[in-house]
């Protein structure tokens with residue numbers, strides 16, 4: 353963010369940190385001229401009602417930017433990014449949702465400008481997938497036109513605050529992404545509206561596939577859900593498992609031998625699931641799902657339910673307590689682990705319960721004698 357005046361900088365930083373404090377994030381402000389520690393704390397005190405309590409609890413930290421970035425006038429990229437990672441690990445282990453950082457670029461007028469540009473590129477990449485966001489602030493008055501270009505290139509997006517007004521600086525990537533989103537929006541809009549001339553369709557044209565072949569269409573749709581559809585799930589499963597591993601490392605539970613075995617089992621089984629999905633896709637050449645697809649539903653639903661239990665166990669007793677007050681429905685918030693734990697209970701039921709999946713595998717894949725059926729009238 354580029355700022356024109358000190359008030360612009362304080363206004364923006366205060367809204368940024370105010371939102372972080374209220375969302376239970378650990379906040380660090382690496383200050384530099386023109387902001388002093390007193391300015392930082394006083395302006396937040398005005399914005400956040402219980403700021404002093406949060407400050408005393410260690411949720412907010414002010415760092416002297418110069419010392420943090422340039423220890424003894426030495427710029428060491430690894431030391432700085434390592435320092436942020438340590439702080440993030442510490443914050444997660446204390447139960448914060450993530451970490452929110454802001455640093456003021458005092459280095460514009462030093463001879464470390466080039467090193468800082470490299471640092472910002474490296475930091476941008478190292479943030480991917482981490483529960484950490486960073487707002488770098490730059491004085492417009494101290495910036496040259498080339499600095500503006502360097503800064504915009506090193507960040508996901510850039511904004512400017514000038515005398516109380518916001519301005520957005522767009523990169524070509526951001527413009528392109530916006531255009532793609534608009535195209536998708538248009539496409540969705542078209543799909544959700546009856547297309548022109550739909551009233552002219554004959555009953556025959558309302559039928560998907562051939563008349564009397566509904567079962568084949570249903571099986572093909574199911575094959576898609578259990579094959580290609582599962583590949584997408586796979587990515588979110590991996591992200592969830594990574595979150596559980598990270599939490600176990602951060603709070604030390606990964607040192608418990610039984611917990612290590614459960615984590616390793618979860619990892620190994622997710623790999624097996626991935627290979628099974630790929631095998632199911634490579635063997636698929638017709639409207640009926642291959643045997644691997646029947647195994648997938650039983651396997652992933654059970655795996656995910658166990659992951660939910662593991663996530664809660666990694667957190668310990670704290671994992672069972674939801675945010676906010678139970679009596680206040682708006683404030684009753686579940687975190688990601690709790691959502692996984694609760695939602696995964698439904699997964700062994702919907703789309704055909706685990707017992708039904710086992711029947712399908714027994715009867716249709718292994719050719720075992722059918723389960724006795726109840727009498728029909």
Ligand SMILES: Cc1cc2nc3c(=O)[nH]c(=O)nc-3n(C[C@H](O)[C@H](O)[C@H](O)COP(=O)(O)OP(=O)(O)OC[C@H]3O[C@@H](n4cnc5c(N)ncnc54)[C@H](O)[C@@H]3O)c2cc1C
Pocket residue numbers: 698701702703704705706707708711723
């Ligand atoms: C979150 C959620 C979302 C859902 N979404 C959809 C949806 O989008 N579309 C849709 O059509 N449905 C949906 N369902 C319904 C779902 O498909 C059924 O709940 C599921 O197939 C199980 O059927 P049921 O609830 O009637 O249980 P029942 O068939 O009554 O089964 C009760 C118990 O008996 C067992 N059982 C039943 N039959 C057998 C058998 N032959 N052999 C051995 N054990 C058996 C079951 O495993 C279960 O333990 C959803 C369900 C949930 C929970």
